[in-house]
Amino acid sequence: MQKICVIGGSRYFGKLLVQRLQAAGHQVTVINRGSTPSPPGVAHLVADRDDEAALIAALGSRTFDVVVDQVCYTPVQAAIAARAFSSRTRRYVMTSTIEVYDPVTASLPTVPPGTPVPEEAVDPSTWLVAMDLPWHDAAYLEAHYAEGKRQAEAVFAQHQGFAFAAVRSAHVLGGGAAEFTGRLAHYVGHVTQGTRITVHAETLPTVFIHYKELADLLLWAATLTDVTGSINACSDGPLDVYDLGAVIAAQAGRKAMYRSAAADEPASPFSFDRHYVMDNARAKELGFSFSHTRDWLPGAVAEAIDASAASTA
Template sequence: MQRICVIGGNRYFGKLLVERLQAAGCQVTVINRGSVPPPAGVGHLVVDRNDEAALTAALDARTFDVVVDQVCYTPVQAAVAARAFAGRTRRYVMTSTIEVYDPATAALPAVPPRTPVSEEVVDPTAWRVAMDLPWHDDAYLEAHYAEGKRQAEAVFAHAGSFAHADSFAFAAVRSAHVLGGGAREFTGRLAHYAELITQGEEITVHAKALPTAFIHYEELASLLSWAAGADFTGPVNACSDGPLDVHDLAGIVAAQAGREAVYRTVPAGEEASPFSFDRHYAMSNARAKALGFSFSRTSDWLPGAVAEALAVSAASTD
């Protein structure tokens, strides 16, 4: 029986991950601040992961086969966790993001236009870490979300690179934009499109909007569960086959709503609706496939996710 610790795991795909690990016979322990209790039969440590002394005390003598970290956003948080779990786990899996590839947030190696970006474009073992930035400031963190994730990966990659008894193997799952789940979808972006289109309001798009990658929340939970039981290290991209641009996405919503999407075009560099991108960073999932994970196509699950979003939108206007 695998002993797995999930940090976070109290909402959306993290909650589903916990349920799936438990159903697979794993002994699961969830660490969070206690706002939402885990399912019956799941261990629960109520502690703030930012408080290193409290986290270390709460862990006590516990050890785990794998830690899956759902809520690490900064190198400071990563350093606290790396020290706290040194000698307590053999494997550490961090949920990361497609945002690490956003060329608007860092000087990244150039890739040919419309070429899916592979993992080596952002190498955590070579990424510079700056602990002295104001990572504890919520406004700074929100504005530097992508960089926080890149540096968090880097801290874990270095923590797991030393050949001594306390080191652990590290993997980062870089998730595409997550959709599905209806009212559970905490970003609300698909519901936002459902509301705009059903109400006939404008969707703001770039003149040459480029495609990006998506993944269903259930598929991401499946991939994280797979990653916990695998032995690969380093980053792996998690996205369904079939990138979409904002017009593709809005068109599917409009078709199911029986309405027409209304667009307003803005130049590159200006703010637009979610998933309208004036720059390219759609991911390649070739490495995950080569390691043995099989992805769905976005077109397989998106109509169902749109139907859920339309139902939520309709309920909110009743």
Template sequence: MQRICVIGGSRYFGKLLVERLQGAGHRVTVVNRGSTSPPAGVEHLVADRNDEAALTAALGSRTFDVVVDQVCYTPVQAAVAARVFAGRTRRYVMTSTIEVYDPATAALPAVPWGTPVPEESVDPAVWPVAMDLPWHEDAYVEAHYAEGKRQAEAVFARAGGFGFASVRSAHVLGGGAQEFTGRLAYYAGRIARGEEIAVHAQPLPTVFIHHEELADLLLWAATAGFTGAVNACSDGPLDVYGFAAAVAAQAGREPVYRTVAAGGQASAFSFDRHYAMGNARAKELGFSFSRTGDWLPGAVAEALTAEPSPTV
């Protein structure tokens, strides 16, 4: 049994992670702003993670074996957490994203098409950090999501005082209406209604992970001993045509495509650039992944009954 603090953990795979940790016998503390209470038996501390004094006060004298940070989006947030948890934990795990590898948002080493992008393509130890950017503005953070995650990882990696690991998640699907991005529901709805999917002329593949598998991986990462980044994705990349075909098989209709001009706006999961990451490191460390094709049909079936979403 370990004492584990989860920052966030109020929805989707974060909520599932809290349940998994509790079920595994760990003593769990959840820190969030109080909009959602954790399961019975889980300690709940209400604090705004952006308010250093309030977060420090809420934690009191508590210490933890592990902190799992589900909601860190900026280097400023990371710096606050690094100061507050210094001396309070031996291990810090941050949930990050495949978007850190997107070449559209940063100058990154080129990876040949067909080669799974490895963790070393983005090294937090040397990634530049700019604390003076408008990270306090929600619109800026949303528009610079990938860079915020890269810089947050960089702050933690250099903080010292605890072992740091980041879990770079693929596109998360499953759970029906719980899947708050609405991307799978978007595809399910449009294909079921015979509406167009906007695609690039030569779309490249990407990678996915089921929300339950990601919760399992975060549980594993919390209690493991490795440091540094691990990519989290199921086996079996798909391009937008393969993805839409999987949706169509459940919807009972053929997809209708519209090809966009070069540089044009396409639907989610149609990519004109390569950053499909690989999961070899996590496997070498001992985690076993499912195949996308094994769980995607069930996730589509759930999405077909979810509320329509405007997400593209």
């Protein structure tokens, strides 16, 4: 049994992670702002992670074997957590994102299309951190989501108080109504209603992961391995927007229709005109086994179709 602290963990794959940690016999503590109660048997600390004094007060004298941070978006948040947990844990796991590799958002090494992007393309141990940017501004943070994640990783990677791993998640799908991003629902709505999906003139593939598989990987990263550094988390089998549409069309019994985005018009989510498909070889070499996207995607789409039908009933 290990003592595990989860920051966030109140919805989607974070909620599932808490359940699986508890089922595995670990002593689990959840920290959030109190809007969602924790399951029975899970300790619940109410604190705003942005308030360092309140966070430290809530922690008291508690220590943990591992902290899993589900909701760190800025270097400021990371710095607060690094100071608060420096003497309270031996290991820190942060949930990060595929977006750290988006070449539009930073000057990154060029990876030819068709070549999966390895973890070393973004090295948080050398990434520059700028605490004086307006990270507190919601609009700024939304526009700089990828850089916020890169710099948050960098703060932890350059901190000396604990071992650190960053799980860089692919686009997460599955769970029907629980999938709060609404991206799969966006496609389901277009296909079932017979409206056109806006795509780039030339589209490139991306990678996905089922929310249950991501919870499994986070459980593995937190309790079953001592791996440090960055870990790409994606199912095998990249898909482009047309592949996704075809799976939805097959499940819905409808035809997916498309139109090209006009100049400066945003395309639908998962339509990409730039390459940053992740390479998951490192996690495999370390012992984690991934599913294939096409094995679970039809089920995830069926859940999304059911959730859409239920919401309009």
